[in-house]
Structure formats: C-alpha cells, structure tokens
Amino acid sequence: MINTMLLLRRWVGDNLGSPAWLFLAAVAPLAAVAPLAAAVVPRRGARMYLDFHLRPLIKWMLPSLDPYVTIDISGKPRYSMDKIKSSDVDEEVKAYLSPMCARDALELDADGAADGDGVVLSPREDQEVSDVFKGVTVRWASVWPTREDSSQCLRLTFHQRHRDLVVGEYLPHVRHSGRDALLGNRRRRLYTNKTNDYSNKVWTYIDFEHPATFDTLAMHPEKKRKIMDELDDFRNSKDYYNRIGKPWKRGYLLYGPPGTGKSSMIAAMANYLSYDIYDIELTMVPNNTNLRKLFIETKGKSIIVIEDIDCSIDLTSHRRSDDTAAATASADRKRKRSSKMTLSGLLNFIDGIWSAHSGERIIVFTTNFVDKLDPALIRRGRMDMKLELSYCGYEAFMTLVKNYLDVDAHPLFSTIKDLLQEVEITPAEVAECLLMPNKERNEHGVEVCLGRLIDELRKRLQLDKEKKKRHEKG
Ligand SMILES: Nc1ncnc2c1ncn2[C@@H]1O[C@H](COP(=O)(O)OP(=O)(O)OP(=O)(O)O)[C@@H](O)[C@H]1O
Numbered sequence: 001m002i003n004t005m006l007l008l009r010r011w012v013g014d015n016l017g018s019p020a021w022l023f024l025a026a027v028a029p030l031a032a033v034a035p036l037a038a039a040v041v042p043r044r045g046a047r048m049y050l051d052f053h054l055r056p057l058i059k060w061m062l063p064s065l066d067p068y069v070t071i072d073i074s075g076k077p078r079y080s081m082d083k084i085k086s087s088d089v090d091e092e093v094k095a096y097l098s099p100m101c102a103r104d105a106l107e108l109d110a111d112g113a114a115d116g117d118g119v120v121l122s123p124r125e126d127q128e129v130s131d132v133f134k135g136v137t138v139r140w141a142s143v144w145p146t147r148e149d150s151s152q153c154l155r156l157t158f159h160q161r162h163r164d165l166v167v168g169e170y171l172p173h174v175r176h177s178g179r180d181a182l183l184g185n186r187r188r189r190l191y192t193n194k195t196n197d198y199s200n201k202v203w204t205y206i207d208f209e210h211p212a213t214f215d216t217l218a219m220h221p222e223k224k225r226k227i228m229d230e231l232d233d234f235r236n237s238k239d240y241y242n243r244i245g246k247p248w249k250r251g252y253l254l255y256g257p258p259g260t261g262k263s264s265m266i267a268a269m270a271n272y273l274s275y276d277i278y279d280i281e282l283t284m285v286p287n288n289t290n291l292r293k294l295f296i297e298t299k300g301k302s303i304i305v306i307e308d309i310d311c312s313i314d315l316t317s318h319r320r321s322d323d324t325a326a327a328t329a330s331a332d333r334k335r336k337r338s339s340k341m342t343l344s345g346l347l348n349f350i351d352g353i354w355s356a357h358s359g360e361r362i363i364v365f366t367t368n369f370v371d372k373l374d375p376a377l378i379r380r381g382r383m384d385m386k387l388e389l390s391y392c393g394y395e396a397f398m399t400l401v402k403n404y405l406d407v408d409a410h411p412l413f414s415t416i417k418d419l420l421q422e423v424e425i426t427p428a429e430v431a432e433c434l435l436m437p438n439k440e441r442n443e444h445g446v447e448v449c450l451g452r453l454i455d456e457l458r459k460r461l462q463l464d465k466e467k468k469k470r471h472e473k474g
C-alpha cells in the first residue's frame, strides 16, 4: 500500500498538468484492490501483491503512467566465470546512504558491528530516502526483489528521462563515495581462507592490528627508504597505469631466513598504505577454480599474501636437499598431493585475472628458499621487486635497540658492531635478547639486555670458529 502511495505521489509530482492524468481514472479501480489485499494478507504479502500483480498490470496497460525506472542492488554474492561478484556494490551503496538514512528515515536497520565502532544505517522495509544529484531527485528503498527471495535489496527509483545521468554518473558516484566511506570508517582487516565456515563466504576476517611499521622495522635505512618511495609511487600512479593500459598492481617477493622480518614487512606495508591483507593459505585451496573464486572476492586497496610459497604447493623446480628439509618433505608432499592447485593455475592467477579488477592491489610472496622456486613464478613482470631480508646488521640493530630499550647510544654498541660483522644472527634473535622482562626494568636493565646480546654473539662466534676448524680438519 505504501509503495502504491509513494508511486502515486511521485507520479503526481512529476506529471502534474500532463494529459496522462486522464488515464489515472482508468487504473483507479485497480488501485482500490490494494487495501483489500492488505487486509486479507499480511503486510509483506500485500506489498508483494502490489509489486507483482498490480504494478506490472498498470505498466502494461499504460506505460506512461509509470515513467519510473527501478534498479535493484542485491547483497547476495553472485558468481560466474567472467563476472566479478556484485555484493561489494551493496555494501558501498549502504555506506553511501547511511548519512541520508540517519537524517531522513524513521525506521532503520543498523549494520556493521563487525567493522569496529561504527554502524551503517539502511532503510527498513517500505522506508524510503531521497537523494539529489545534479538537481535530479532519486529514491532508494528496501524491498524484496522477487517472490522467492529471502533477502531484501536496495531499490533505486528514478524518472526515465534521467536514465543516462543515473547510470552514467550517479551510480559510479555512489559506489566511489561509498567505497571511500567504507575504507575511511572501518578498521582494516586481515582476511584468511582458513575457514570452516560452510556459508557462501570464502574469506573470514579479524581486525588487523599488527603494530609493525616502517619505523619499527629493522633494516638498512636506505633500503627501507627505497621501499617506501616505491610504495608511494605505486599509490599515486593510478593515472599512469591507466594511460599505459596496465593493471594497477605490484608484485613483491620477500625472501630470507626465518626471523628476518618478512611477515613484519608485510604488516608494515599494510599499515603504511592503509590496506587490508588477504592471507591465502594455498594448502587450503583445493583447485584452480577455488583460487579464482578467492581472488574474485578480494577488494581493492589490499595486499594479497602467499607466505612460504615453497612449502605451500609443489611449485619448486627442485626439492630441497638439506637434512631438515628431507625430514619434513614427506609430510609436505602428502599435504600438497591433496591439492589440485597447479603452477599454471597460480601463474594465471597472478597475471591473467589482475586485469579483470580495478583498484590497486599488491601481491606478496614470501619464501626462505628463493633458489628453489620455479623461475616462471618469479620472472620479471610477475614479481616487480625481489627483496632480500637478511641477517641483522648494525643499522638494523640500532632500530631494534631504539624500539626495545629506547636508547640511541651506549658504550657497549661498538663491541656489538664488531661482533655483528662476524656473526650471522637474525633480527628476531636479537630482539629476543633485547626483551626486558619486568624484573629487569631498573637502572641496569639496558646493560643487562646488551650484555645478553653480546654473550649470545660471542657464543655463536665461538661455535662458528669450532665448526670451521672441524671442517678444515675433516
Ligand atoms: N627486520 C625486523 N625488524 C623488526 N623486528 C623483526 C625483524 N625481523 C624479525 N623481527 C622480530 O621477529 C619476529 C619474527 O619476525 P617475522 O615473523 O617478521 O619473520 P619472518 O621473516 O616472517 O620469519 P619466517 O620466515 O619464519 O616466516 C617479529 O615478530 C619481530 O618481533
């Protein structure tokens, strides 16, 4: 009933004085059916009766009486081989409409508790909000799109003479503003595909609150500056990528021994760019189609991460030869065999599908064994930057000691500097020595921590010397 009244109100507003008024009389008896329908069936049933019987009938008899175009935006994910899912649009529209709903609608639905503190407001059934764009008024309402549908959608209604403006300019404006509102309002997310959720969702997420930043990342300052400049350059290059006809993406391969800061670097990148992270566990991806589905469900302004690429799937050109690797190889192989993911699937994933997406994306692979990776995976063009994270040098130590002990200079630094030139120790191991437990937090705390690091470095130096001697003898 409310829908019919809204329809009439709009029509009267837009067509007052036109000859089409004459036709109103012809359909008035039909409109009279509405209260009867509302009386005999529940509220939703009445509205559906109007939507599915009366309104099409009016439209069929006298198209000029209903000059409105409607577009339904559904929140349900839709997949097809070549189509990006559409449920992003629903979220974006809701975010765009939220301030209007807060201002105009009387009955609202609140959504978005999962996004942290903010809520996204949308109109409840039969509630309408209006928006004005370039002098044209359009209306949004929550409706059930079809009789079978169990979930509501947002219906946009506008006069057909504004079709070009709405489709060509207004809807892109809504999406763009909605996306900005979403990114601005909410905390960033760490998505993972390690999910036992049997619903439609392929990703689950938690708030991303990793404290690592480029300030806390221990590495040579020049190298760090270079990476940050690169990221700035990437972020500001939308027009450039458009002009040269390349997808707006960047691939990084981070390699180095365990504990040298590869994961910390990814977190620092995400914090620096304010991007979400999608952490893909390849061993949980049964086949290439699922990988594609996962990718389709990612959003722009994100870092897609595949950690330990060499362990995730049989993508290496040779197997590892050292003893430790041999011990784990059998278990690894079992895990990998259960996956039908292939190298070519992954390669397609990296280059082919990029181009189907808009919005900037970074993909990061990490590995401890860069030499063992298939060259096809890391060839130029696929991975734009290969970055080695290595053992702790003096510059990296200076960052760690500032982070952990808040000191810039100390007499023991020169001993540490000399030892670091001779000993291979990871930043993670240095950080462990510099951790100050509660009981050590007194005026001697700094000496105790630095002394612990010196002891550790000397112990390793000694071990290295003995190893070398044994090697020379044997
Ligand atoms: N370069 C670094 N700067 C600051 N902290 C570091 C760095 N490297 C390691 N750490 C410390 O060591 C911990 C482990 O580091 P991280 O997980 O980033 O290493 P990784 O290279 O990803 O190791 P793996 O190869 O085992 O995944 C971090 O939580 C951090 O505290």
Ligand SMILES: [Mg+2]
Residues within 6 Å of the ligand: 262, 263, 264, 307, 366
């Ligand atoms: Mg890691």
